[in-house]
Structures are given as structure tokens and as C-alpha cells.
Amino acid sequence: MLTHDQARAALHTVVDPELDEPITDLGFVRSLEIDGTRVTVHLRLPTSFCAPNFAYLMASDAKDALAALPGADEVAVLLDDHHDSELINRGLADDAGYRGTFGAEAGQDLDELRLTFRRKAHTAAMERALTRLLRADPELSETDLHDVTLADLPEGAQTEGLLRRRGALGLRTGPGEPVLVDDAGRPYPREEVPLRLRFARSIRISIDGNAHFCRGLLRTRYPDSGADQSPEHVSRTVRTNAS
Amino acid sequence: MYSKDGENYYIVDAHVALWDARPENQLNIHGKQFIDCFYDYHRNLSPESERWTYEEYLYQGGERLLKDLFTDGYVDHAIFQPAHLGAFYRNGFGQTEEAFALASEHPDKLTYNHCFDPRLEQAGLDQLRRDAERFGLKGVKLYTAEWRGDSRGYKLDDPWTYRYFEACQELGIRNIHIHKGPTIRPLDRDAFDVADVDKAATDFTDLNFVVEHCGLPRLEDFCWIATQEPNVHAGLAVAIPFMHTRPRYFAQIIGELLYWLDEDRIQFSSDYALWTPRWLVEMFVDFQIPEDMTEYAPLTVAQKKKILGLNAAAMYDLDVPDELRLPREEPQAVAVA
Numbered sequence: 335m336l337t338h339d340q341a342r343a344a345l346h347t348v349v350d351p352e353l354d355e356p357i358t359d360l361g362f363v364r365s366l367e368i369d370g371t372r373v374t375v376h377l378r379l380p381t382s383f384c385a386p387n388f389a390y391l392m393a394s395d396a397k398d399a400l401a402a403l404p405g406a407d408e409v410a411v412l413l414d415d416h417h418d419s420e421l422i423n424r425g426l427a428d429d430a431g432y433r434g435t436f437g438a439e440a441g442q443d444l445d446e447l448r449l450t451f452r453r454k455a456h457t458a459a460m461e462r463a464l465t466r467l468l469r470a471d472p473e474l475s476e477t478d479l480h481d482v483t484l485a486d487l488p489e490g491a492q493t494e495g496l497l498r499r500r501g502a503l504g505l506r507t508g509p510g511e512p513v514l515v516d517d518a519g520r521p522y523p524r525e526e527v528p529l530r531l532r533f534a535r536s537i538r539i540s541i542d543g544n545a546h547f548c549r550g551l552l553r554t555r556y557p558d559s560g561a562d563q564s565p566e567h568v569s570r571t572v573r574t575n576a577s
Numbered sequence: 578m579y580s581k582d583g584e585n586y587y588i589v590d591a592h593v594a595l596w597d598a599r600p601e602n603q604l605n606i607h608g609k610q611f612i613d614c615f616y617d618y619h620r621n622l623s624p625e626s627e628r629w630t631y632e633e634y635l636y637q638g639g640e641r642l643l644k645d646l647f648t649d650g651y652v653d654h655a656i657f658q659p660a661h662l663g664a665f666y667r668n669g670f671g672q673t674e675e676a677f678a679l680a681s682e683h684p685d686k687l688t689y690n691h692c693f694d695p696r697l698e699q700a701g702l703d704q705l706r707r708d709a710e711r712f713g714l715k716g717v718k719l720y721t722a723e724w725r726g727d728s729r730g731y732k733l734d735d736p737w738t739y740r741y742f743e744a745c746q747e748l749g750i751r752n753i754h755i756h757k758g759p760t761i762r763p764l765d766r767d768a769f770d771v772a773d774v775d776k777a778a779t780d781f782t783d784l785n786f787v788v789e790h791c792g793l794p795r796l797e798d799f800c801w802i803a804t805q806e807p808n809v810h811a812g813l814a815v816a817i818p819f820m821h822t823r824p825r826y827f828a829q830i831i832g833e834l835l836y837w838l839d840e841d842r843i844q845f846s847s848d849y850a851l852w853t854p855r856w857l858v859e860m861f862v863d864f865q866i867p868e869d870m871t872e873y874a875p876l877t878v879a880q881k882k883k884i885l886g887l888n889a890a891a892m893y894d895l896d897v898p899d900e901l902r903l904p905r906e907e908p909q910a911v912a913v914a
Binding site for chain 1: 618766793796829
């Protein structure tokens with residue numbers, strides 16, 4: 335017998351690629367109903383005009399994650415209040431796939447889009463880990479980060495997050511591996527390290543800022559959604575006086 | 578003009594609109610969804626004292642605009658940046674005739690930029706020539722996710738867009754304001770990516786490309802191209818209200834922009850009527866990078882003067898009174914620690 339917790343755990347594996355957080359933590363799961371072997375999920379997003387390709391990715395990933403559960407024979411995922419709700423919901427109901435859903439607007443597939451955002455998520459995680467080291471040790475220069483390996487990082491959720499994101503890109507995760515690497519896992523020349531760190535920082539700021547804005551907009555749009563959102567990760571976010 | 582602590586600031590609001598989103602102008606559900614999305618932005622990021630009712634938000638009219646910008650808002654000059662959105666609104670979202678009439682009545686205070694859509698191909702190109710003459714265009718506003726027929730977006734490096742840019746060169750339309758939206762064709766890629774701006778800026782070096790919202794939600798992609806293309810500028814619309822809700826986040830945005838671009842390529846805008854300029858100007862003049870963010874240098878008065886008005890004034894050849902200009906010996910570039 336399928337339980338609510340199992341279904342919720344399946345949804346927790348679905349990540350908003352742009353914000354690099356599970357849709358459950360973001361409050362995007364509006365409702366989850368289980369009736370025997372039938373699961374019905376409603377999703378909601380911060381605006382009607384959130385990008386339809388990302389909206390589709392999350393909704394179809396949610397459907398796939400639930401359909402893989404033993405005991406879930408009939409899965410319905412519905413995206414509410416979006417400009418493409420009708421199109422996406424019809425595509426999901428018919429299992430039409432990305433191309434079948436968007437027709438002429440689709441080209442090949444969304445693999446490259448996914449990859450782009452996995453890379454961004456990895457780069458941001460790398461910056462978080464390295465900036466933390468810099469703050470902890472005033473003697474450490476940015477250029478020194480060239481020699482930092484995975485073994486030099488403190489144990490904890492942040493390092494685990496970095497390893498997970500490296501794994502998602504197929505990058506090596508051994509203790510001797512350099513932390514600051516490009517999308518293919520190659521270290522940068524020492525002299526480029528400050529610039530690369532700087533660029534990684536702009537990615538991290540972008541992701542954190544978007545995540546904060548999207549969470550806030552969701553609460554504005556659906557006043558009861560705040561209760562469904564997990565607290566923003568302290569390690570991920572900039573401290574603030576105002577919120 | 579805004580004055581604080583003995584300093585006077587010439588204010589250019591580089592992105593304003595006179596819109597009509599009232600139900601009678603909504604063509605379909607998307608017209609309502611679009612203004613509701615704007616209203617949520619407004620409610621989410623405005624201080625409580627500055628929040629409007631939904632009814633006020635649907636339509637302001639010229640008189641209210643003049644009051645909010647020039648009487649209450651310290652603005653010396655504002656630039657209309659209209660979005661047409663003909664697929665959502667009967668008479669368009671930006672009110673061309675009303676805005677142009679207002680700009681004609683107050684040429685010292687208002688500049689009217691218009692929009693074009695390269696998917697109209699030759700007919701649109703002919704229209705652009707007529708519009709350039711009628712409106713005396715110095716700039717255009719492009720919304721890349723505008724819906725038209727079965728298309729829901731275009732790119733700046735599409736062949737027809739290039740033909741429009743060539744016409745802009747010829748017609749003296751030097752300032753191209755870009756607002757990226759969530760849809761392009763195909764939908765396979767990230768619609769917010771600004772790689773097409775990079776290509777256009779490389780190929781049209783005599784045009785200025787002002788990326789509104791400083792590329793948000795892709796600040797990183799924007800910074801990366803802007804550091805390589807000297808004719809790419811950042812508009813602060815949407816980013817600047819974060820001063821209130823999230824000052825440390827805003828500090829990082831402005832810190833990154835000053836690092837990757839420089840202080841001459843950042844423009845203030847309220848994005849009226851998304852927000853109103855008064856509180857934004859007051860708060861920005863008071864704003865400072867938090868001391869513990871040692872990776873960014875503190876903002877100087879000269880940088881604030883440039884961002885709040887002098888940069889856009891230079892781009893639009895506005896007549897800034899001598900006493901509001903920066904002295905020539907003022908250092909132009911401030912290194913970021």
C-alpha cells in the first residue's frame with residue numbers, strides 16, 4: 335500500500351534546476367492525494383510566467399518519480415495557474431513527452447538545458463565551499479585555492495552537496511581531487527584562479543538570489559504556501575537584516 | 578533632482594511605462610496573468626507604505642505618472658520603454674499614443690522609446706522607419722518573449738533582427754534596451770541566456786545594448802558578456818528594489834556589476850509603475866555595502882551620481898545642468914578590492 339510519506343519522498347527527489355532545490359522544500363507541491371493506487375499531485379509556481387520548459391521539466395520529473403513507486407498504478411500530475419497549464423497538463427496526461435507536449439516549439443530535447451543547470455549548481459557549490467575556506471583562514475589567498483583538494487574540505491552538508499553535484503556531472507570525487515575545476519573536471523591554471531572564483535561567485539549569487547525571490551513570490555501569490563517551504567539553508571544564503 | 582548631505586543628484590529614470598492592464602483592455606486570461614505577475618513583484622518587493630491597491634496598479638494615466646516621477650519622485654528625466662504585448666491586450670500593454678503625447682508635451686522631462694518586432698519582417702522594418710521619424714527615436718525596447726501568432730519569442734541574433742539593427746544604425750537609433758523573457762524557440766535552451774546579446778553587441782559596436790534587470794535571473798551570464806563587450810550596459814530595473822527586502826543580496830548584485838562592468842555602464846530605473854522612484858532614490862543614496870563584505874569596495878558618491886542619472890544622461894545626450902555634473906578630475910574608475 336502506497337503511503338503519503340513514500341510519495342512525498344519521491345517528490346523530494348525532484349529538483350528545480352534553476353534554483354537547485356527540491357520542489358518540496360520550495361513549496362511547489364500544492365497538494366498530494368492518494369486513493370488506493372491512484373496518486374494525484376498539484377504543483378504551483380511563483381508566477382504564471384515562470385519559464386514553461388522548466389515548469390514542464392519539474393512536472394514530468396514528478397510524474398516519473400511517482401510512477402516508479404511500487405503501488406502507484408495511476409499517477410496524475412497537474413500544474414496549476416500557469417500560462418501553459420492546459421498544454422503541459424494535457425502532455426503529462428497523455429505521456430506525450432517534451433516534443434509531444436510542445437510540438438513545433440520543441441527542438442530536440444531538454445538534456446542540454448538540464449546539463450547547463452547541473453553545471454551551474456556544481457559551480458555554485460564549489461564557490462560556497464571555497465569562499466568558506468577563505469573566510470575561515472585569512473592567511474589563505476585566492477590563488478592558493480588552486481591546490482585545495484576535496485580532502486581539505488570540512489565534513490558536513492556543504493561538502494556532501496558539492497560531492498553530490500560533482501557526481502551528477504560524472505566528475506571524480508576522490509579525496510585527492512582538486513576542488514576548483516571546470517565543467518569537465520579539469521583544474522584551471524593557477525593564474526586564472528581568482529577570475530574563475532569570481533565568476534563562480536556570480537553564479538552562486540544568481541542562484542541564491544533567484545531562490546530567495548521565487549520563494550518570496552510564491553508566498554505573495556499563495557499566502558498559505560510559506561508553511562510548506564523549508565527554511566532557506568543558512569549556509570546557502572546571505573544573512574539579512576530585513577527578512 | 579535629489580539632495581542629501583550637501584550633494585545634489587541628477588536623476589534619470591531609464592525605464593518607465595504608461596500601461597493599461599484594466600480588464601476591458603485584457604484580450605484573454607494571459608493579460609490578467611501578466612499584470613498579476615507584475616503586481617506580485619510589486620507587493621513582494623515594495624515597502625508596505627509604498628504598496629498600491631490592485632485597482633491603482635491596473636492603470637495610472639499621465640497625470641499620476643507625472644506626479645509619481647517628477648513631483649514626488651525627484652526624477653529629472655524619464656525614458657519610456659514600452660512592451661507591446663499585443664497577444665495579451667487589445668490596445669497593447671504600453672500605451673503608445675498616450676505616452677508619446679505626454680513626451681511631446683514635456684520634451685524636457687520625457688523621452689519616448691518605441692518597440693519593434695523582427696518577426697514582422699519587411700512590414701515591421703518599414704514601420705520602424707516611420708516610427709523613427711514620427712517619434713524621433715533614440716532608442717527601442719525589445720521584449721524577446723513577446724508572443725506573436727504561434728511564436729512566443731525571438732533572439733537578437735536572428736537574421737531579421739540583424740536587419741532591424743542595421744536600420745537602427747542608419748536611423749540614429751543608438752540605444753537598444755533588452756528585456757529577456759521566459760520563452761524562445763526552440764524551448765530546448767535557457768530563454769534567459771544572453772548569448773544572443775553578446776553576438777549582437779560584437780557585430781554592432783556602435784549600438785548600446787542595455788540589458789534590463791542586469792540580466793537577472795542570469796546575472797552571471799550577463800556579467801560575463803558585459804566584461805567583454807564595452808557597449809553592453811546594465812539596467813537596474815527589478816534589481817534595485819532588493820535594497821529594501823534583501824539589502825545584502827543587493828549589495829552583492831551592485832558589487833558584482835561594479836566589478837565586471839564599471840560605474841559608467843549601470844543605469845538606475847524604477848521600472849515604473851512596477852515600483853515608484855521616490856523610495857528607490859532615497860534608499861539608494863543612503864545605501865552602502867555592508868562592512869563585512871570585504872570583497873566589495875564601498876560605493877562612492879560619484880558612483881551613485883553616475884548610476885542615478887549621469888550615465889543614462891550621457892547615453893541620451895540629456896542637458897545636465899553644470900552644477901549637477903561631476904568635476905572632470907573625479908576618478909572615473911574605482912578598483913574593487
